[in-house]
Amino acid sequence: MREETAEQPAPLRSGLTTGSCATATSLAAARLLLGGQACDAVEITLPKGKQVQLRLEFCRLLEDGAQAGTIKDAGDDPDVTHGALLFAHVKLLSEPGVRFIAGPGVGTVTRPGLVLAVGEPAINPVPRRMMTEHLQRLADEQGYNGGFEVTIAVQGGEQLALKTMNPRLGILGGLSILGTSGIVRPFSCAAYIASIQQGIDVATTNGYQHIAACTGNASEDTMRRVYGIPDIALIEMGDFVGAVLKHLRKVPVDKLSLCGGFGKISKLAAGHMDLHSRHSSIDLPQLARWAADVGADTDLQQRIIAANTSQQALAMCSAAAVPLGDTVCRHALTFARSVVPASVEVEVFAIDRQGGIAGHAQ
Structure with missing residues (x-):
């Protein structure tokens, strides 16, 4: 060996x-x-x-x-x-x-x-x-x-x-x-963050006051489906939600829609600005506590803590009619609002693996 x-x-x-x-x-x-x-x-x-x-x-x-x-x-x-x-x-x-x-x-x-x-x-x-x-x-x-x-x-x-x-x-x-x-600088991601900021600048300069910041293609598709948002107002933020929220302090908009996979939105709900697995992880015990707040019994809480993934925890809650997705979005919304100016209307969507809306808060 x-x-x-x-x-x-x-x-x-x-x-x-x-x-x-x-x-x-x-x-x-x-x-x-x-x-x-x-x-x-x-x-x-x-x-x-x-x-x-x-x-x-x-x-x-x-x-x-x-x-x-x-x-x-x-x-x-x-x-x-x-x-x-x-x-x-x-x-x-x-x-x-x-x-x-x-x-x-x-x-x-x-x-x-x-x-x-x-x-x-x-x-x-x-x-x-x-x-x-x-x-x-x-x-x-x-x-x-x-x-x-x-x-x-x-x-x-x-x-x-x-x-x-x-x-x-x-x-x-x-x-x-x-x-x-x-x-x-290796993995500094400076160019990517700059492109996020430029995307917001271009959208606002061209008159778009409702932007949607998305973690990937599936969440972009959701925003197109829900609002018909054009590409110029879709901000591909990837894991860098902090880059979006901080830039809106300089360039505020009327409305920000945040949309991402349930796991990434749960990281935002926990107060993380960088959603990559290198810098933040999913806190299953915290998900269990949030689930308890909306009706999860002790058995379900223990199964959430023992889950392999956040998606598995979400599926277990859905089967038990426990609205974990919505409550996670509410916590994410509270954190996002604490970063952007009060004048910016914020909402949060979480999607599941199939691209369906698993949670929403506004």
């Missing part, structure tokens, strides 16, 4: 954002144009001053400029862009400044409510600033007084973007070039 060891897990490896990749490739291409020097790696400075080096897949002259590419390395983060080829095509302009263009695989903003204007390439402000600063520094070194046209592209980006929130946010045609620090 193999002996178990208390082996320390290796630390997770950080990666670099698409914004860092865009900065490195645009700098390498511009350096080739101005200095005639191709390179196989390039060093950039991140917003907080750290210097990092990125390896290039190619750096070459073209008839109308220069092009450089790198493979996006997200470290140990499960990033949809990990392993994608990102490249920059740079042309020289007679006027100073930097003009950004969305190449193949990079999206374009089509709805108001984001930090970028409608019609702009989906290259976020910090990556734009990083590229501009590096290119201006290079221009100063080379004594160049003109400007740059920078086209950023991601191979296969249009298909990869379908796995992100971009289509719902109105960013069409590809991915966004992102990053605030230049570094991807």
Whole structure:
């Protein structure tokens, strides 16, 4: 029999954002144009001053400029862009400044409510600033007084973007070039939380004052069925209910409908803001106490405590005509109301495995 060891897990490896990749490739291409020097790696400075080096897949002259590419390395983060080829095509302009263009695989903003204007390439402000600063520094070194046209592209980006929130946010045609620090922290989920906040911003800017925040596809289908809510007002929050509730302090709406699986709603009822199993667990004894409040006898309470899953506990209560789903939703509602402004009307739906409504409170 193999002996178990208390082996320390290796630390997770950080990666670099698409914004860092865009900065490195645009700098390498511009350096080739101005200095005639191709390179196989390039060093950039991140917003907080750290210097990092990125390896290039190619750096070459073209008839109308220069092009450089790198493979996006997200470290140990499960990033949809990990392993994608990102490249920059740079042309020289007679006027100073930097003009950004969305190449193949990079999206374009089509709805108001984001930090970028409608019609702009989906290259976020910090990556734009990083590229501009590096290119201006290079221009100063080379004594160049003109400007740059920078086209950023991601191979296969249009298909990869379908796995992100971009289509719902109105960013069409590809991915966004992102990053605030230049570094991807493993499992920080910063990009996902940012997309939740952007989703709320886009919905409210476009006049939607009733939004539905859902944990997954089944709960979204429930909100479509109950209210006919359009996709623009459906916020795919996943496990990050806290991101929704906290953002509504800054951008309040008239009405918030929260909808999720019974297990996740029971975590919200217990006061958890992150519903992932890594950060919160289902408290079966608490479910038993809540069931007791609405009529569960001692035998049913013990069976709830011994249940394998929250869904099993829910099924046992349903068979005994004990409205566990509704009471869990009421506790979730109380907690959610404690976080959002009093002006926001909140309701909570819990659904079962078949997508049926297992509980509701408002």
